[in-house]
Amino acid sequence: MTYHQPVPLLWWTRRRSYVVFVLRELSSVAVAWFVVHFLLLVTAVHRGPGAYQEFLDWSARPLILVVNLVALAFVVLHAVTWFNLAPKALVVRVQGQQVPPRMIAAGHFGAWFVVSAIVAWVLVVML
């Protein structure tokens, strides 16, 4: 009779890559939380100035701030690991030469930076 090796409950603590993998999987909860938070914002704006102010006050609570900061950390982890993965999936050839994986990742991080800068500019200068 064969012996089936059990997978221990804490198998993911055995290696750094396993920990990062589990944290990245968990980051989907943070992404979902930001979607919910954004929908609550849209609903508040739709209801009018009073509801919007109420939403802002609620969002400024220490508990919600901490939740949002933790969620932000998870989303950043998600984005960084996602962009680091990009060169694995994308093999681009230009004039017969393969574009180095670092360039592919750099392109993604660069695009992320540009989009973030545009959003920051809109928030700070335009509003």
Next chain:
Amino acid sequence: MPDTITLQVARYRPESESAPTLQEYEVPLREEWAVLDGLNYVKDHLDGTLSFRWSCRMGICGSCGMTVNGDPALTCGTFLTDYAPGPVRVEPLANFPVIRDLVVEIDDFLHKLPEVKPWLVRDDDGGVDDVEFLQTPEQLDAYKQYSMCINCMLCYSACPVYGIEPDFLGPAAIALAQRYNLAPATSAHQRLDVLATDAGVWACTYVGECTRACPKGVDPAGAIQRYKLTAAARTLLPWGKR
């Protein structure tokens, strides 16, 4: 350097035990000895009942994969001196059922491998026997690393997804599928039904340990991520279907 090193070897004797236990053996510590040499010393001089697989002793046959101090490794390419002063724990490959001692059951992998059709598949019926298929060095480079796979299954042992979801097609099978997908003489879309599924590439959540575990420099994690892009394009884009 001490003269000997302790091997802690997992023993499982199904006729008398319900679970594996560790047994210690003292073996000579020699500079040129791999863990496999230590195991063979045990087998030849200390305990002839120890069971393990091996064949070529030079990283080609892929038989001697085991878990050495927690890491999947070919025991013929893992040297005892790297673990001095010891002890060295030698266990069967993780994620596989154990038949006896260090011997695991590999039927699951052997059933999955032919599912991806790891050979030249063409749309026309001409076959491959009567035709010469030319390829450029660049075309060879695109898939050559995947063809280095020796089916040692270290990547399956390193993959937590395979441990949790045994239906997962697995790193080596997908890397070999990609080897034939990228060869210019084959029709890549013929493997779509097997690869673009929940048990295929979409089961992989990119831990990346398969690539780190591979003793032959194959990048199964890369092969899987690359095929995800192919699968997405073929199934989502209207012009992707053929």
